[in-house]
Amino acid sequence: MNHIPIQHYLLVGAALFCIGLAVAVTKRHFIGILLGIELMLNAVNINLVAFSRHDPERLSGQLFALFVIVVAAAEVTVALAIILRVYGQFKTVDPDEVSELKK
Amino acid sequence: MEAIAFYGFAALAIASGLFILFSKNLIYAAFALFLAFLGVAALYVLAGADFLGVSQIMIYVGGVLVLLIFGIMLTQKANKSNDPSRHNRVEILIRRETWGFLLGAGFFVVLVKIIFSSDFKMTGDSMTSKSTIRTIGVELMTSHLLPFEIVAILLLVSLVGAAYLAMNRNPMP
Incomplete structure (x- = not known):
């Protein structure tokens, strides 16, 4: 087991993180930005789990990844609630058009 | 065998990520994110984190993704049309696209340089199969x-x- 070097895990994580960053920058849609952020959080979790392979007694990396998953779930619920409120107020999901605090 | 599975699932995750990046339809992007989450869960299992792989599938695929698809459907544009390529369309400015690609590619180059120049010395014993x-x-x-x-x-x-x-x-x- 574990013949794959850790650098390959880190490369996959780096690629996913950069793709998520590009998605979060380019999409002109609130939910598109959320998709990019989810991808970035997953990429970070890959790194944590990969390093946790060499810590089988305490598994700190896996526990950290577990907390990251939970915080990501909480973040998505609150972000979607805010997006629905913004959509009800402004009738748009384009972040460039939502520039006022009060209409 | 394990190497084949690793590279296959890594390619699946990265290809789904690229599809999200280039897709103009947000529903397709959300379903590609489903595939990316599955690929990442498989990578967790291959790294010995079986509990995290199962929680990844249950929380992300069962919860977060359904929530995101609900959000996409609840924020539809008001003017409906019958052209299937027009639904959930995300317009991207050319300037922003260029900056996004430059940012992502540049950061990727920096990360790859760091990863290849670093020299990890693992002191702990590697994970057993339990x-x-x-x-x-x-x-x-x-x-x-x-x-x-x-x-x-x-x-x-x-x-x-x-x-x-x-x-x-x-x-x-």
């Missing part, structure tokens, strides 16, 4: 008890906050 659930449970209840409780409070607060924010969306004047 399940990690017991270790995670014991650690959560002993040394990580405070973060565990804080996360529980955070989930409760976010649940109440999301319900409060999302209710009464169109108040009657």
